Amino acid sequence: MNDAMLEVVHGRHNALIDPSLTIWNWEIPVYLFLGGLAAGLLILPALLELRAGDRLRSAALRWAPWISAGLLSLGMLALFLDLSYKAHVYRFYLAFEPTSPMSWGSWILMLAYPVAILLGLGGLSSGERERLSAWLGRFWLKAPLTFAIGLADSMRRSLLWAAIAVGAGLGIYTGVLLGAMSARLAWNSGVLGPLFLTSGLSTGAALLLLLRLDHSERHSVMLFDAGAIVAEMLLIAVLLIGFASGDRTAQHAFWQLTSGPWGAAFWALVVVTGLAVPLVMEAIEFRRRLPMVALTPVLVLVGGLALRFVLLAAGQASGFRDF
Amino acid sequence: MMFPLSVHFGHEAGLILGTLIGIGFGFTLERSGFGQAPILAAQFYGSDTRVLKVMFTAIITALVGMTVLSGVGLLDMSTLQIPPTFLGPQIVGGLLLGVGFIVSGYCPGTSWVSMASGNWDGLATILGVIAGSLGFGLAYPLVGDFYLSGSMGVVRLPQLLGVPQAILAAGVVAMAIGAFLFAEWVETTLARRRNEAPPAASAATRNKVFAGLGIATVLGLASMALPAVTVPEAPVKSVAAWDALALAKALVERPGAVQVVDLRAPETCAEKRIPGAMCRQAGDADAAFLSDLAATRTLVLYGDSDIKDLPAGARRFGGEIALLTGGFSAFETGILAIPALAVGATAEALADWRLRSALGAWFSGTKVQAPPPVVRPATPVPSDAPVRKGGGC
Amino acid sequence: MQEPRPFWNPYVGGVVLGLVLLGSFLIVGNGLGASGAANRLGIGAASVVAHDAVAANAYFSEYVGPGKNVLDDWLVFEVLGVVLGGAIGAYSGGRMRRGITMGKRPVSPWTRLALAFAGGLIMGVAARFGRGCTSGQALTGGSVLSLGSWVFMMCVFAGGYLVAPLVRRQWR
Numbered sequence: 001m002n003d004a005m006l007e008v009v010h011g012r013h014n015a016l017i018d019p020s021l022t023i024w025n026w027e028i029p030v031y032l033f034l035g036g037l038a039a040g041l042l043i044l045p046a047l048l049e050l051r052a053g054d055r056l057r058s059a060a061l062r063w064a065p066w067i068s069a070g071l072l073s074l075g076m077l078a079l080f081l082d083l084s085y086k087a088h089v090y091r092f093y094l095a096f097e098p099t100s101p102m103s104w105g106s107w108i109l110m111l112a113y114p115v116a117i118l119l120g121l122g123g124l125s126s127g128e129r130e131r132l133s134a135w136l137g138r139f140w141l142k143a144p145l146t147f148a149i150g151l152a153d154s155m156r157r158s159l160l161w162a163a164i165a166v167g168a169g170l171g172i173y174t175g176v177l178l179g180a181m182s183a184r185l186a187w188n189s190g191v192l193g194p195l196f197l198t199s200g201l202s203t204g205a206a207l208l209l210l211l212r213l214d215h216s217e218r219h220s221v222m223l224f225d226a227g228a229i230v231a232e233m234l235l236i237a238v239l240l241i242g243f244a245s246g247d248r249t250a251q252h253a254f255w256q257l258t259s260g261p262w263g264a265a266f267w268a269l270v271v272v273t274g275l276a277v278p279l280v281m282e283a284i285e286f287r288r289r290l291p292m293v294a295l296t297p298v299l300v301l302v303g304g305l306a307l308r309f310v311l312l313a314a315g316q317a318s319g320f321r322d323f
Numbered sequence: 324m325m326f327p328l329s330v331h332f333g334h335e336a337g338l339i340l341g342t343l344i345g346i347g348f349g350f351t352l353e354r355s356g357f358g359q360a361p362i363l364a365a366q367f368y369g370s371d372t373r374v375l376k377v378m379f380t381a382i383i384t385a386l387v388g389m390t391v392l393s394g395v396g397l398l399d400m401s402t403l404q405i406p407p408t409f410l411g412p413q414i415v416g417g418l419l420l421g422v423g424f425i426v427s428g429y430c431p432g433t434s435w436v437s438m439a440s441g442n443w444d445g446l447a448t449i450l451g452v453i454a455g456s457l458g459f460g461l462a463y464p465l466v467g468d469f470y471l472s473g474s475m476g477v478v479r480l481p482q483l484l485g486v487p488q489a490i491l492a493a494g495v496v497a498m499a500i501g502a503f504l505f506a507e508w509v510e511t512t513l514a515r516r517r518n519e520a521p522p523a524a525s526a527a528t529r530n531k532v533f534a535g536l537g538i539a540t541v542l543g544l545a546s547m548a549l550p551a552v553t554v555p556e557a558p559v560k561s562v563a564a565w566d567a568l569a570l571a572k573a574l575v576e577r578p579g580a581v582q583v584v585d586l587r588a589p590e591t592c593a594e595k596r597i598p599g600a601m602c603r604q605a606g607d608a609d610a611a612f613l614s615d616l617a618a619t620r621t622l623v624l625y626g627d628s629d630i631k632d633l634p635a636g637a638r639r640f641g642g643e644i645a646l647l648t649g650g651f652s653a654f655e656t657g658i659l660a661i662p663a664l665a666v667g668a669t670a671e672a673l674a675d676w677r678l679r680s681a682l683g684a685w686f687s688g689t690k691v692q693a694p695p696p697v698v699r700p701a702t703p704v705p706s707d708a709p710v711r712k713g714g715g716c
Numbered sequence: 717m718q719e720p721r722p723f724w725n726p727y728v729g730g731v732v733l734g735l736v737l738l739g740s741f742l743i744v745g746n747g748l749g750a751s752g753a754a755n756r757l758g759i760g761a762a763s764v765v766a767h768d769a770v771a772a773n774a775y776f777s778e779y780v781g782p783g784k785n786v787l788d789d790w791l792v793f794e795v796l797g798v799v800l801g802g803a804i805g806a807y808s809g810g811r812m813r814r815g816i817t818m819g820k821r822p823v824s825p826w827t828r829l830a831l832a833f834a835g836g837l838i839m840g841v842a843a844r845f846g847r848g849c850t851s852g853q854a855l856t857g858g859s860v861l862s863l864g865s866w867v868f869m870m871c872v873f874a875g876g877y878l879v880a881p882l883v884r885r886q887w888r
Contacts, residue, residue, distance in 0.1 A: 252619045259618070259641060264338035268793050272342055277800045284808045293441075293812050295803055327745035337744050338793040345797020346804070347736040348748050348851075353805030355729030360817045360832075362723075364887040367880035373726045378855060380730020385737040385747075385859035392742070404746035406847055406857040408864030413853070416846025417868040420839050421875020424850070426883055427835020428817070431843055432750030432798065432851035434836065439799045440806030441814045443825075447832035448839075452751060453758035455840015460759070463775035470845060478863040491861060503727075524725055532727040 027082035029308035032174045033203070034075030036196055036304065040204015041068035042116060042167035045123075046160040048220060060211035062123035065163070067207070069116040072170075076109065105173045108166065115166050119159050121145075122152035171197030178315065187315045188250065189242055195235040196308075202228035203304035206278075206297035218292070225300065226282045229275050236271070253314070262314040270310055274303010326398040333639045349436050358436040360428025360444060367425050369513045371522045372506035379499040380532065383492075387539045390492045394546025400488075411473035427451065489543040496540045500533055562633070563645040567657035570623055570647055571682045574599060582616055583623045586630065587651065597625065597654055598686055610636035618642035626650045659687050720810040737859055746790065747856025751843035753795035760786045791852075819887035831886060 045064040124132065129149060136145050152159065175192030205225035213221060243254035257266050281296040329337060355377045356362040365371035392398035424430050427448045429437055434452065437445025459466070481488040514521040565573070573581050574597075583600040585592040592602035603610050613634065616622060618641030624630055625647035637644060647654065661683040664676040724732070740747055759779050763770040763786065770776045779786045806812040816825050843849040846868050848857070854872060857865025 248619065255618050255641070259333060259335050261335070263335035264342075264788075264793060267339040268342040268796060272346075273796065273800060277346075277804065280804060281807055284804070288808065288810070290807065290810060293807060295439075295807070295812070299800075326742040328743050329745040337790055338788075340744055341790045341794040342797040342800075344736065344740045344743070344748070345794035345799075346801035347739070347797075348733070348794070349798035349801025349803075350805040351729060351733045351736055351801075352798070353802045353811075354724045354809065355726065355733065356723040358802060358806055358811070361819050361887060364819065364880075367876045368884070368888055370888075373723075373729075376726035377730040377733060378850070380727050381733035381737055381855060382858045384731050384734025385741065386861065388734070388738040389741060389860070398742065400860070402745055403741055403860060405860050405862050406853055406865060408862060408867075409847065410864060410867065412845040413847065413864045413868045414871050416842045416844070417871025418875035418878075419842030420846060420849060420868075421872040421877075422879045423835040423838030423840075423842055424872065425835070425876045425880050426838065427832045428887070429832070429835070430750075430850040431754060431836075431839055432748075432849060435750060435795055435798045436802035436805075437817070439802030441812050442817050443814070444816045444818075444828055444832040447829045448836035449754060451833040451836020451838075452754040452840040452843070453761075453836075454833075455837040455842075456751070456755040456844055457758045457762055457840075458837070459841045459844040460773055460775040463773065466845075467774065475863070480861040480863055480866070483863055488861065495861075524727075528725045529727050532725075532731055535731075 025082070026309075027078040029305070029312050031075040031079040031082070032196065032308045032312075033305045034071045034078070035174050036171055036200025036308075037203050037207060038068040038072040038075065038112065038116075039167040039171035039197065039200040040202070041065070041071070041207065042112065042119070042163045042170070043201060044204050044208065044221065044224065046119070046163040046167070047224075048217065050157075050160050051220075058212065058214045058217050060208055060213055061217060062125070063120065064208065065116040065120035065123065069113060069120070072109065072112060072116070104169075105177055108169045108173055112166050112170055115159065115162050118148065118152040118155075119163050121149050122156050122159065124149075167200075168197060171200040178311070187311070188253070189239050191235055191239040191242060192311075195232065195239060198228050198232045198235060199304050199307055202232060203301050206300035206304075209292065209297040210294060222282060222285070222292070225297075226279060229279050229282075229300070233271075233275050233279075236275075256314045257310075260314070262310050265306065266310045266314075269306035270303055273299055274306055278303070326392060327402060333641055348432075349439065352433055352436045353440065357433040358440040358442070358445070360437065360442075363430070363433060364425060364428045369509045370517075370519065372510055373522070375506050376503055379502060380536075383496045383499050383536060386492050386495060387536060387543055390489050390543035391539060391546055394489060394543055395549060405477045405479065408475040408478045409471070409473045410475060412470055413473075415469075423451075423455075487547060489547050492543055493540045496536055500536075503529075563643065564648050565623065565645045566648045567654040568679075568682075570597070570645075570654065571658045571686065573621075573623075575682065575685055580620055581623050581645075582620045583625070584610070584613065584616075585651070586610060586624055586626045586634065591627075597651065600625075610634040613637045613640050616640060616642075621645055623647060625654070628652060658682050721808075733855075734859070737855065741860075744790065747852070747859065748794065749791045749848060749852030749856065750795055750798065751839070751849040752789070752791040752852060754840065755844065756786050756789055756792055821885065821888070823886060828886070831883070 041064045045061045048061065133142055133145050136142055172193040175194070175196035178187040178192055202225050205221050205228060208221050209218065209225065240254060240258065243250045243257070246254075256262060278296050278299045281293075281299070284290065285292055285296070332340075352358065356373055357377070362371060363374055366374035389398060389400065393400045420430070427434070427444075429445060429448045431448075431452045434445045434448035438449055439445075463470070480486075481491050484491070511521045570581075570583070574583070578599070583597055585596045585600040585602050587596075589602050589604060592600070596602065603612070613622065613636035621643045622637065622640055623645045624633075624637060628650040629648060630646050630650070633644070649657075658679065661680045664673065668676070723729070737747055756779060759770065759776050762776070763780050767780075770780055803812065816828050818828055839849065843852075846853050847864075848854075848868075850869075850872060853865050854869035858869055
């Protein structure tokens with residue numbers, strides 16, 4: 001080997017020397033963000049309805065499952081754009097591999113749609129049902145709709161629980177998916193699943209807060225959002241403590257997130273902009289009984305997106321080649 | 324010297340602290356009324372001179388604070404980042420900024436606060452500032468000469484006038500308080516003439532602030548009586564010294580635990596360097612990128628020979644630092660060039676030579692000549708010993 | 717809905733602002749700023765749209781290039797904080813609402829926005845020549861007694877007072 005070759009191998013000044021994992025661009029963080037949002041929008045209205053024991057009043061909450069399905073489709077579009085072999089996507093559905101988070105994920109995605117649609121149909125008001133059935137009637141689809149609405153109404157309660165289960169699965173699986181990739185140091189933590197779920201819940205609540213809600217429902221959603229933010233902060237603390245007290249690779253991940261190249265983005269965008277400031281704004285809203293401003297939920301949404309971007313960027317920049 | 328604290332932390336930590344300081348800055352500007360254009364513009368019509376009062380009070384508060392702290396030896400003024408003077412461009416820039424200020428109603432900083440309070444005109448100003456900056460860049464071939472003219476470097480008034488900072492600060496405080504009283508007189512006079520109410524403000528609060536600033540100024544003057552503090556060197560982390568052999572061994576045995584940076588001129592480095600070393604970019608005198616390197620790996624620095632002063636970037640590096648004793652030349656002679664071994668060397672010399680030639684072969688890729696034959700005392704081989712043939716291991 | 721909280725006494729506001737500035741110097745070793753962040757945001761946006769043209773420009777190329785991130789700067793993060801702090805201040809002061817601030821004699825909203833943009837445009841150019849604006853140059857440089865900053869500050873007031881009669885209709 002000559003000088004240059006040695007340097008390329010030994011100094012690793014070459015992206016090809018280490019087993020290269022395909023670099024993920026904007027599509028994956030956006031997909032994870034939208035998936036979390038969709039999970040939050042499935043869980044939150046279901047929880048509220050279970051607690052109230054009655055149909056929800058605000059149009060936004062009744063329609064939340066439809067929004068959830070729409071966001072999930074957008075997210076899957078982003079995911080699909082990222083696939084190298086787009087024509088092979090059907091293969092995920094030819095088999096079920098119980099030990100693969102990827103396989104679980106694709107099946108959870110498929111479960112989320114029927115649950116969301118049935119939940120959404122059941123939430124429609126009678127006027128909306130008539131208009132929908134008149135419109136679908138033009139395509140001779142009136143009978144399936146009537147059947148589906150009947151089904152959705154008769155098993156409303158089970159559907160609510162199913163929505164919570166599917167939403168939780170959807171929210172957690174994205175984190176587990178990253179955590180299963182042991183070559184990426186910043187993702188090697190079991191906390192990622194719950195963290196992405198709580199982040200999905202708080203961003204979902206934030207999206208609902210941007211829509212028109214009934215006064216008491218807005219109050220509950222905001223309380224829920226504040227609770228989710230606090231939980232998210234605790235989980236981030238657990239994640240960081242876990243990294244800091246771990247072995248050398250974990251400490252490298254800790255360094256990367258807290259003071260490395262992504263430290264500033266992590267603290268400034270995720271923790272300060274996305275968590276601390278919205279929490280302060282919500283506290284002010286409570287104490288001073290001020291009307292809500294759109295800024296608070298917007299900051300939560302920005303923070304949720306930044307969390308995915310920072311974690312993915314930090315994760316992809318690390319690997320065992322550092323050791 | 325205790326301050327500034329920035330000598331103790333890296334670039335990224337500074338960004339995070341910047342966000343928090345910015346929150347304080349934005350909150351204070353908003354609470355001072357600077358998020359609303361009419362309040363800012365009123366300065367130029369004499370109806371409410373808040374801009375002058377807030378700005379000058381802030382300047383003298385910070386000035387007196389720094390004077391007292393540097394007077395008692397807690398702050399090293401020379402480490403602060405002070406904007407350099409470009410007299411001509413700054414006169415033109417100041418005049419233009421004043422014009423833009425009264426036309427838009429905001430200055431660049433307050434426009435962000437205005438936008439954050441929901442004002443569209445604040446957003447319009449921000450977009451204007453961005454467009455103006457880009458326009459300046461596009462026109463740079465035309466205005467670049469003027470932009471760079473009148474460069475005087477960092478010029479501070481105490482050095483320029485030969486007056487100690489504490490005395491100058493006292494003068495500025497006196498001048499500011501005079502300006503405040505004059506501005507209040509203008510406010511009340513104009514308000515009476517226009518049949519408006521002058522801006523309400525508590526005289527008691529004002530007097531308390533004046534008294535506090537006065538006391539701090541006196542403290543600053545008193546600190547002149549203290550003996551001059553000798554400036555100790557900026558704190559340098561404990562820096563290990565590695566010889567060429569230690570570095571070579573580390574590179575072979577634990578390549579992931581070290582990162583080597585070549586601090587020689589970029590061209591020299593590009594030509595030949597310790598394999599795996601990073602070169603710095605041209606024009607990066609401080610080697611600022613060092614502070615962003617992984618703090619979990621030991622940072623090994625080398626120059627042509629021994630490094631005397633750590634570059635600023637290395638001082639902000641979070642992890643362990645080692646310097647290569649003797650620099651690149653030591654590595655070149657000690658590792659890359661394999662010394663010849665004299666016939667009849669001692670066992671230790673032979674072991675050392677073996678190690679060095681192995682390392683040399685590793686780093687240079689050259690084949691090493693076979694070790695010289697070792698002369699051993701001849702021992703007679705018994706002739707009836709069975710002779711093993713082939714195969715056995 | 718409560719009444720907006722009154723603004724601070726200007727001298728109190730000044731002392732608090734001075735302490736924030738002092739804190740900035742003591743902690744990170746530099747003062748406050750604003751226009752530099754707008755400059756970097758603009759260059760960042762421009763380099764996304766027309767990367768090669770930006771890299772070829774003599775002035776912009778100082779900010780972009782291999783290994784350089786134009787947004788990786790103290791001022792950008794500080795201004796992010798300014799926006800957040802301003803929002804907290806406005807919200808807790810009961811002053812946060814979408815609108816356009818105007819002088820006593822209302823002008824059409826588009827006139828006001830156009831003037832705000834035009835003023836911003838002038839200030840964008842001015843802040844490049846001045847190496848800063850009222851925050852980065854006048855306030856920060858003024859407090860460390862920099863010659864150029866004091867000259868700049870006097871010129872800002874001079875420029876404002878000179879042109880104020882011409883745009884009086886907007887404010888009085």
